Amino acid sequence: MMSLFEQQWQTYRTVLEHDSMEHRAIADATASVLRSWFEQGGEQARSAVLVDLGCGDLAHLAPLFRSLPLRSYTGLDLAASVLLLAERQMGQVRFPCHWIRGDLLDWAKEQVDGPVDLIHSAFAIHHLSDSDKVRFLEGARRRIADDGLLVWTDVFQEEHESRARYLERYVSRVQHWPGLSSRQRDAVVEHMYQCDWPARRGWIESVASDSGWMLTWSWLGQHQAEALALLRPLPSATSNGLNHVSINELGRLPLRKDDLTF
Numbered sequence: 728m729m730s731l732f733e734q735q736w737q738t739y740r741t742v743l744e745h746d747s748m749e750h751r752a753i754a755d756a757t758a759s760v761l762r763s764w765f766e767q768g769g770e771q772a773r774s775a776v777l778v779d780l781g782c783g784d785l786a787h788l789a790p791l792f793r794s795l796p797l798r799s800y801t802g803l804d805l806a807a808s809v810l811l812l813a814e815r816q817m818g819q820v821r822f823p824c825h826w827i828r829g830d831l832l833d834w835a836k837e838q839v840d841g842p843v844d845l846i847h848s849a850f851a852i853h854h855l856s857d858s859d860k861v862r863f864l865e866g867a868r869r870r871i872a873d874d875g876l877l878v879w880t881d882v883f884q885e886e887h888e889s890r891a892r893y894l895e896r897y898v899s900r901v902q903h904w905p906g907l908s909s910r911q912r913d914a915v916v917e918h919m920y921q922c923d924w925p926a927r928r929g930w931i932e933s934v935a936s937d938s939g940w941m942l943t944w945s946w947l948g949q950h951q952a953e954a955l956a957l958l959r960p961l962p963s964a965t966s967n968g969l970n971h972v973s974i975n976e977l978g979r980l981p982l983r984k985d986d987l988t989f
């Protein structure tokens with residue numbers, strides 16, 4: 728299925744230009760967490776392998792990634808057309824870039840040798856169902872180095888808020904977003920109802936911990952929706968042991984009533 732990103736390219740550009748989803752503050756927060764990770768790191772941080780899941784067109788983060796001392800950058804996205812734009816935005820860099828058309832959940836589930844140091848994902852993981860978010864965090868934990876970092880920007884729900892209430896709140900924001908025609912607003916709203924499944928904040932903290940991560944909130948936006956979560960791997964003994972949530976145990980997790988897959 729063609730994504731909103733492909734179908735409504737101009738719409739997303741307008742949302743970014745008007746900063747309606749706080750991309751500027753997010754770019755600053757992302758720069759700050761990545762730079763401090765590099766400052767604190769040892770040998771490995773000086774030549775980090777970074778994977779950007781759901782990279783989009785890199786309109787706001789290309790300058791940051793260009794400035795980092797990376798060993799390699801991989802941009803992965805479902806939409807082939809945005810990868811071409813991302814490659815152009817990135818331009819000439821000192822490190823090799825790889826562009827992969829693929830699904831971020833498949834990436835997390837792949838069994839490969841050699842961990843990655845940094846995983847970045849912005850506004851993509853909320854398209855996964857809750858059970859797939861669990862699978863994603865388990866898989867990403869397997870693929871990251873023990874001293875790596877997962878930088879996850881996304882929309883999140885308040886813990887005790889239903890999806891219906893969250894959508895109602897967000898849609899009323901969209902109605903006031905500048906620069907969009909009513910048709911474009913309708914397309915955004917339709918996309919949200921079909922595709923957006925933001926994680927509840929408390930729930931994802933507990934899933935992260937059971938999947939071998941320590942999650943902290945590095946930045947919270949103004950609207951109780953956009954936020955930046957930092958996930959640091961817990962020591963391997965815990966992450967590979969019985970503390971892992973198995974997908975079969977999901978029934979015991981406090982899933983929301985209106986989750987698609989349950």
Ligand SMILES: C[S@@+](CC[C@H](N)C(=O)[O-])C[C@H]1O[C@@H](n2cnc3c(N)ncnc32)[C@H](O)[C@@H]1O
Pocket residue numbers: 730732780781782783784785803804805806809829830831832848849850851854
């Ligand atoms: C809202 S855009 C965000 C783009 C960019 N990360 C940003 O913050 O501006 C979401 C991007 O994630 C991609 N995407 C959505 N679901 C995905 C999946 N399961 N695997 C890979 N990419 C996905 C879309 O194609 C789109 O480019």
